[in-house]
Amino acid sequence: MTPQQSTTAAGAPSSKYSRHTARGRGSRLGPWPVVVLCVLIAAFSLLPLGYVVAATANTGLDTIMTLVFRPRVGELLFNTLALVLITVPLCVVIGVGGAWLVERTRLAGHKAWAVLLAAPLAIPAFVNSYAWVSAIPSLGGIFGGVLISVLSYFPLVYIPVAAVLSRLDPALEQSAASLGLGPWRVFFRVVLPQLRIATAGGALLVSLHLLAEYGAFAMIAFDTFTTAIYDQFRSTFNGAAANMLASVLVLFCLLLLLAESKSRGSARYARVGSGAQANPRRLSLGWYQFPGQLLLIGISALALGVPLWHVGRWVIAGGAAIWEAPALMNALLQTLGYGLAGAVLTTVLAFPLAYLVIRHPGPFSKLLEAVNYISSSMPGIVVALALVTITVHNVPVIYQTSVVLVAAYALLFMPRALVNLRAGLAQAPVQLDEAAQALGKPPLLAFLLVTLRLSAPAAAGGAALVFLGIVNELTATLLLAPNGTRTLATEFWSLSSEIDYMGAAPYALLMIVLSAPMTYLLFVQSKKAAGQ
Template identity: 35%
Template sequence: MHSGKGRSSTRRPPLLLLLAGTFGAAVAALPLIYLVVQLGRAGGSDVLGAVLRERTLTLALTSLALSVIVAIGCLILGIPMAWALACVRLPAPGLWRVLAALPLAIPSYLMAFAWVSTRPGLSGFWPLVAIMILACTPYVTLPVAAAFRLADRRTADVARTLGRGPLGAFRAATLPQIAPAALAGALLAALYTLSDFGSPGLLRVQTLTWAVYAAFEGGLNRTLAAATAAVLVVLAITLVLIERVVRARAHRDGAPSARIGPIVRTSATYTRITAMVGMAVVAAFGLGVPGAALWRRGLDSRVAGVDWQRLIQSAITTLGVSVGGAVLAVALGLPIAVLAARHRSRVIAIPESITYLSSGVPGLVVGLSLVFFTLNTVPVLYQTSLALCLAYAVIFLPKAIGSARSAIGQVPEALEDVSRSSGRGPVHTAATVTARLSAPGIATGGLLVAVTAMKELPATLMLLPIGANTLATELWRHTTTTAYAAAAPYAIALVVVASIPAYLLSRAELDGTDD
């Protein structure tokens, strides 16, 4: 007998829910619609010429190589760190969890700023790869640590009894169980790298994102901008589709089983020392160097003077638009999450598929699409905070949907059936049963959107209201002019503001599966 947990209902979804889900998917599809319209306006020969330019192909290969190498590096670094967090009895475990998650609060361009200010003249492809790996590894570490905690260790024990060594048993029994989480994290790292604008700019590596922004800012060739953005989107969507195919195969080959019994952590001295030394080295490069650079530049800024009013206003704006974007993302994504969790069918799955397809669209293209949309349909929204919040919602909508869908799927449908059988209507049941039990997961999705939106740069530069500033844009403005001392207060404030939700996220990800 099914317990009701995780099942998908065969009941027909309410019309209002379908309409709300369709609306959310339509909003998410705006960037794709924008590209189709822009490319349709241009002649086919012009678009083909822009796409097949040697310059465009070179930028595409650079961007793709950067994303793939960073994703592989995050897997190589993140999986051992996740294993250490989940399977090794470490002293002060909370400290190591925070150190593993804290890079989420540091934008990659801030980390690049710290390294460039520490080593003036630092530039090039491989330094950029190293910085992006340090910035993106938590995308792999956090979900894989949770997967390790849920993995069924009986299969590894069986492999050991059959004569396989520790590595052989891990590869045969445990790796297939954590592979879906690892691939999902690697995809996030690859997409983040592909869409990043600030770090390549600071390290003087020209990528597709840089080319799109340059073409847009120049305003002389919108066809080139749209065609280059289309290449960027195709690369991103290709990464999404490849990850989904590989992850589906990993699910079939080794879907994780429910863990039985308490998790057993190793206490071997050599293993504990190795794990602590390795994570300390990663923290030193990913957190220590940026922290020291910010401290040093912060002392310099005391001498140069700090515009406290501008700093406080930027922090308030950052909080306002990021929280607004998170609320909007949850509002747009919740109906889609309910449909995905409770009313699975090929037709009903279309809204969710559209949002995840749109997740491959970088923030730069989202910013371009909303500039186009607001100017041509709702001019009153152009360069307003609402337009920026909408951009955040579109960019990070899959994060809100994923958390909400998982949370709603964990609520047994039997509880909803009992509520309805006692005379409560579907709306009352959804509010008093489903929403109440899934609220923590929904809030986690909103929190993830908020902390990520605080660091978003390209769309913010395009859509920020005239006269307003965020911590990210102020940091970017000062670093592009090499005013490192003036940039330091904004960098420190951004880390402090983003560290709070990042810490809460680390607790949710890593403690949520603890015994």
């Protein structure tokens, strides 16, 4: 081998050598300080699941049988299953259908519709419920639960499906069309199978949100496991009945994660090579243009128009006086404070794990990552119950303090930061870090100047999405917030529960205003991620 073959003109290792060293790095666990830190973070994220297992084990078989196999649990089981089995398919139909109209047809104003169909995610589900109760005071039951859930959560399917549709290789569809398949057969036989992962992921998110939601269903008096757990906790303070209901709820979450994992299968949907360079051909809607527009207008009117109209109506009815309440500014400042603190802590905790997964991939790093995702799928009320129990019995000095509340936010929203950090670190080649070290920079300084700098935009995006989750978080905040804490969500809930809809309106409006830019960021980042 000649010197020219072994090194480049600049003296850097050849691509063959780089690949060899990259494989060597990937086979190791990683730097021991990072590994230890990731193990500690994983152990921290396992607290809710450990609490559920311990509570179930300590209850005793006879008590478990008595508490689980009773009519009340059967009622909650029926309501929860009916809610999931009706809502998720409707969200899939609306999400996939809306994404196809926006991304693959000559829909008039498709760029505006692309954003409008994602916008309902900026309105918290309990604010949506507040608006619909304002419009229909008698709203309730399974119909009310499904209506509010579909209008609040269909963007969780629409956003990933639209992102994938915008990046699918059009050559496959062109080949199918050249073989004589019509547009509908091409969609069902070629396009739809390639959307399976995005659709299953979106459906999982909708399901987990349904299991975790409290405020939206409590407002219409529709009982689910989460509303029953909260009521039970308030009446008996962490009694056995609440723990058993939490165990059943966690079992549901784990089964959903398993089902989503199985639905992905082993098929691959990535392009081989660069793929076709042409953009996908948009289909002409012809006479279907009008019904397509009418359908999207109807969905937007229900998901955006109704909540915005009623929030605005109550704001106008309240006049200037509702904006002068001292509690409003205090709630805004506390929300911003907790949002920033939680976003920073969560992003910092997610960084070592993201680094380990990208720089040292292997079974060990994948296991640590999976632990985080499983634990973070736990509903907020289960996380809150776990932290209440642990702090009361083991560290009472921090019980009901800001430390515990921010820790709960980190447990709930770490995947939002982790996904973004993974993408950012993947775009910061390790060779640049090595080049900086070759020029005399210490490893830590090289990392700070190169890798951390290049991944900063992704970290900021992840922190923004964590901030969005904290602004709209209700259940864990209600249970864990220190005395005197008033966030926008908890103050809105307090006032709306007292039927003071005018007083609650400015809190709802501020939550929407804070959430809107973060929702747009999520939409844009999903588009970028689909192209990677």
